[in-house]
Amino acid sequence: MVGQRSARKAAGVILQMIKDGKIARRAVLLAGQPGTGKTGIAMGMVKALGEEAPFAMMAGSEIISLEMSKTEALTQAFRKAIGVRIKEETKIIEGEVVEVSIDKPASSGAASMTGKLTLKTTEMETVNDLGSKMIENLNKEKIQSGDIVMIDKASGKITKLGRSFTRSCDYDAMGPQTKFV
């Protein structure tokens, strides 16, 4: 940064106040001619506060929108600036479907369906019990043996990732003797 000595000095004073906790819940407005380094000074202040200080940048035109109210746009920017981070851990099972067996009791409806899903990974083969909701998911995703799936243990959501390489030629219209030249 070239020149702007008094502005930089003022920024230094504000930085010290932030570090001492004397300016909490207050705002600082930098005013000046366009292109005179206001954004530059703000960025420098954030850098000086360390890695953890969040910096959210927004242009004036982002606030004026037909889809979002000004209050909503500003609230979102403030949330971003506060830098709330949510960490979530989920248990996931991934593997190739070997077999799906569904028991349908003749008397009651779909709600009481149970079943078993055999999954194969590179290390082991596991048999998982299925509830009616997971069976519904299986049908929706049209999962069959040979598919590679991912199961979210907490929610029971099943996602189809693809098809096993060894089964990828199952429906090809050629025999094993077919040779390509």
Ligand SMILES: Nc1ncnc2c1ncn2[C@@H]1O[C@H](COP(=O)(O)OP(=O)(O)OP(=O)(O)O)[C@@H](O)[C@H]1O
């Ligand atoms: N004193 C300075 N020394 C070095 N570069 C500067 C200086 N002032 C401005 N610049 C450069 O000019 C460009 C515009 O600066 P900056 O975006 O910080 O200005 P601004 O005051 O925020 O502008 P605007 O009012 O248009 O938002 C940047 O590339 C910045 O590096």
